[in-house]
Structure formats: C-alpha cells, structure tokens
Amino acid sequence: MQRRFLVGIDLGGTNCRMALVDGQGRVCRRERFSSRDFDHVDGLMAKIEVICREFEIAVRGAGGEIVALGAGVPGLVDYQGKVMVAPNLSWLNGVDFSARLAELGQWSVRVINDANAIAWGEHAWGAVRDNSSFLAVTLGTGVGGGLVLGGRLWVGSDGAAGEFGHVVVEPDGRPCRCGSRGCLEQYASATGILRSVREELVQGRRSSLESLDADALTALAVGRAAREGDALALDVLNEAGRRLGQGLAMIANVLNPEAVVICGGVSLSLDLMRPSLDGELSRRAFEVSARRLRIVAGELGDDAGILGAAHIAGCTDALWP
Ligand SMILES: [Zn+2]
Structure with missing residues (x-):
C-alpha cells in the first residue's frame, strides 16, 4: 500500500x-x-x-x-x-x-x-490525545479557544463557538475589540499581560521590567522576570492566572470536560499562573468538575x-x- x-x-x-x-x-x-x-x-x-x-x-x-x-x-x-x-x-x-x-x-x-x-x-x-472532551485555550496576542466534545470538534451553529477569550471576567473592565468590556483576553493574553505591567509601572511600582524598551517588553520577558523573583511580574501573572481560573470555572460548570490544554506563547508561564488559577477553580467550580479537570500545557508548540x-x-x- x-x-x-x-x-x-x-x-x-x-x-x-x-x-x-x-x-x-x-x-x-x-x-x-x-x-x-x-x-x-x-x-x-x-x-x-x-x-x-x-x-x-x-x-x-x-x-x-x-x-x-x-x-x-x-x-x-x-x-x-x-x-x-x-x-x-x-x-x-x-x-x-x-x-x-x-x-x-x-x-x-x-x-x-x-x-x-x-x-x-x-x-x-499532543497533550490531550487521550481525552475526548476538552477545551484548548490559546494565549497569544489574543485568547482563542477550540472545543472538542465526545471526540469531535464543536464549531457551533455558525462556526463561532469556542471564543473563550471573550467570556467576561470583569463586567465593567477594560474595553475589548469585540465591543464588550472585561473580556478574559484583556487580562490573560500577551497584550493584556503587558497592559497590566504598564499600568503598574505608571503607578510608580519598581520592577526590573522598567529598564526594558518597548520591543524587549514581551510576555516572555515578564515570565523571565517573574522566575527571577520580580514582584511586579509575579503579581501580573498571578492576576492573569486568577482571571483564567474564573473563566475555566465557568467552562467546568457548564461542560464538565476532562481537560483543558493551554497553548500559545503565554503557556510557557502556565506554572507561574497555576496557584491563582487553581485557587479560583476550587473556589468557583463544582467540586466534582474541578477534580475531574486536568489542566496541561500544549506539547506541539508552534x-x-x-x-x-x-x-x-x-x-x-x-x-x-
Ligand atoms: Zn471581547
């Protein structure tokens, strides 16, 4: 053959x-x-x-x-x-x-x-090859999502399903390009994380990130600074993880999936976001759904x-x- x-x-x-x-x-x-x-x-x-x-x-x-x-x-x-x-x-x-x-x-x-x-x-x-129901979350410039249920992709009635980046985590929060406010994307995407860093710097907080020029200030640099113990970088990733956990608690309660796979550049900092993410999940999701939910980083990268x-x-x- x-x-x-x-x-x-x-x-x-x-x-x-x-x-x-x-x-x-x-x-x-x-x-x-x-x-x-x-x-x-x-x-x-x-x-x-x-x-x-x-x-x-x-x-x-x-x-x-x-x-x-x-x-x-x-x-x-x-x-x-x-x-x-x-x-x-x-x-x-x-x-x-x-x-x-x-x-x-x-x-x-x-x-x-x-x-x-x-x-x-x-x-x-990749990372969810043994799972038949899961949400994939892409944390990049924006936040995207893809939903697999019962081994099949759920694209929705119009192909518009899985837009996890636009679940609201702060009703009167930052305006979003979709027309709404306080969407998850505004806090947990690379763009949202950098906005949080800039807001903190403007407030006068000190950080190793303040010495970086605009090109060097990336979500990757924020992750690196957090690993070196920078308090501002840690706080910002903690906040992104908290928002992500709020969104995932809704998913857990609505769909009770087996797993969530976190992909995209920001997923390299997933371990730094996990404590606050897990805290929100256990606070907000039903215990049986939160216990079921396996949260993993993607394995296939780009x-x-x-x-x-x-x-x-x-x-x-x-x-x-
Ligand atoms: Zn939005």
Whole structure:
C-alpha cells in the first residue's frame, strides 16, 4: 500500500506556514512565506499550488501519495469551510477557501478556524490525545479557544463557538475589540499581560521590567522576570492566572470536560499562573468538575495548528453534527 501523507496550512495574519506531514504526525518538509505579500486570494492560491506540487514530487519519490489538505485560518469559518470574516486578512472575507483548495488536487479538504486547528492538533498527536472532551485555550496576542466534545470538534451553529477569550471576567473592565468590556483576553493574553505591567509601572511600582524598551517588553520577558523573583511580574501573572481560573470555572460548570490544554506563547508561564488559577477553580467550580479537570500545557508548540489542520482534513466525522 502507498504511504499516505497530509498537508497542513497555518495561515496567519503575518506568515503562512505549510507542512508535509506523515501518518504519524511527523513533519517531513516545511515552507514559510509572508501572507502580507498578497492582497487577493488568487495570489495566495498560486503560491500554495507551487508548494503543493513540490510536496507531491517529494511524496512520489518516497512511493506515497497526498490524501488530505487542511488549513487553519485566523477568523470565522463556517461549517463548509467558507471564510466569513478574517479581520487581519480582509481579502479572504467571503471566500470559499475550502472549494479553492479542493481545486488543487484529488484529496480531501478541510478549512477550520486557527484555534480549532490547534485544539485538534493537540488532540491528534499532543497533550490531550487521550481525552475526548476538552477545551484548548490559546494565549497569544489574543485568547482563542477550540472545543472538542465526545471526540469531535464543536464549531457551533455558525462556526463561532469556542471564543473563550471573550467570556467576561470583569463586567465593567477594560474595553475589548469585540465591543464588550472585561473580556478574559484583556487580562490573560500577551497584550493584556503587558497592559497590566504598564499600568503598574505608571503607578510608580519598581520592577526590573522598567529598564526594558518597548520591543524587549514581551510576555516572555515578564515570565523571565517573574522566575527571577520580580514582584511586579509575579503579581501580573498571578492576576492573569486568577482571571483564567474564573473563566475555566465557568467552562467546568457548564461542560464538565476532562481537560483543558493551554497553548500559545503565554503557556510557557502556565506554572507561574497555576496557584491563582487553581485557587479560583476550587473556589468557583463544582467540586466534582474541578477534580475531574486536568489542566496541561500544549506539547506541539508552534506546530499544533499545522498538524491539526493536516490531521482533521484526513478525518471523516471530525466535526459536529
Ligand atoms: Zn471581547
């Protein structure tokens, strides 16, 4: 039998990454290009096609075939794989991206939201491979979410499910880009954490972070300072963990899932956020749900989305209903 390969696309607002993946989730080849080079979907499709042809040549050389092509997109994607809104790639709005990818070859195609792709990657080959019901939370520039229930991705009636970053943790809190106030994203994303640091510095608190210029002041730097005992950095991560715990207590009470997998750059500081996170969970969630909930960091790093997109494209029945 021919060896079967998958192709995953992780389309971001800045970069697009593509990978050729084997049946065990190993990346055999990868490509990366700027998604800012395009202002129309045709240009992107031409670039993707060139890379797909290169992948096909490599696969044939190994006596195999490409059977599926999947993509994760930063925006709202409907059940059929049409991009409804992609705020950072507005030229994709309304594009039936799934249909465009299907034109490139005789393979099965799936287009999903990028946070859903990360969730599925960790389910297929990562930290929650033994769990059939979990929430994946991506802590990056924003906060995203992907929900797997009973072994299938729940994308919602309109593809808009899993927006965990916009649960309210402070009713009259910081204004959010979604139009609401006090969303979790405003406190637990990298952007929210840096805002908290700046607010504390403006108040006159002393910290090793005050010597950093704007480019060097990142969520990673906050984590590093906290590990070196910086009190301000510790307080800010403590607060982010507390907010995250409030949000997760709601999830635990509503869905009673087996696990939560925390992904994205801020997840590197998960251990520093755990004490306050766990405290909120035990205070606010039903005991049986809190006890059940396993909270883990993602294992696949930056490859979670690309692997999830590739894997889910080769699955039938991966989405509810
Ligand atoms: Zn919001």
